[in-house]
Amino acid sequence: MPLDYGSVLYDAIKTLHVLSIITWMAALFYLPRLFVYHAMEEVGSATSERFKVMERKLQRGIMTPSMILVFVTGFLLFPTWMTDGWMHAKVLLVFGMAAMHGFYARWRRAFAEDRNTRDHVFYRWMNEVPTVLLLVIIPLVIFKPF
Template identity: 40%
Template sequence: MSDFLALAYPWTKSLHIIAVISWMAGIFYLPRLFVYHAEQGQDPQVDRLFQTMEYKLLRAIMNPAMIGTWIFGLALVFTPGIVDWSFLWPWTKAASVLAMTWFHHWLGKRRKDFEAGKNDLSGRRYRMMNEVPTLLMLIIVISVVVKF
């Protein structure tokens, strides 16, 4: 199995990067949709439009991208010679990816709140929460590139 992972490494890394880019695009955009939804979604037609956009973004793009990120990321972890767990960087990256996954699920819960008509967060709160993935992205990229 490790021979296969070593041979597939360039493809695995490429697919991991593609999945991460797709996931991050959605993770940045969905909270922005929530900002507009919270501030302008009182009209039933506008509310329905936002709900449709949020649902499709989460289900068709973000969920598959997150799953791909995890699958290809774990394949990279198990590829011999790629990750040296004696350094700090794999641990900071892993913790940040877990936090990003938590944030993804938090966004999913907020979408369900909108769908049920129970959103209690303001546009300002969603704007602040939109900074979470940026901070996590910085930690992840610096961890992987600098390898401290």
């Protein structure tokens, strides 16, 4: 049963969706930035150990719960727009964002287990992927081109 567009419940879910997107994106921007600095530290150093704690708390406390809320609220809102082509494109790009989330989680585990083999330059580039995806998603949502 789709929600009534414009109802209080619809607006509340949409508000939670937008807030969840903001917190998820903040974490997706920040975690790889931590990786950049972490990759420049000596394994086992006090700073490296501090980064491990920061990365774990960011991923488990903010990034993953936010992503779950994005998908739950998005799923609740999706029937309203499901026939629109722009929404299909947006959903595909959001799955790309979720894939980056998965890569970040894998790389965080590698850091946690002192198995990171990538340098800071790699993480600087990977830090840009969510930005590029967002630069496509936002105009799709605003302009609804197809």
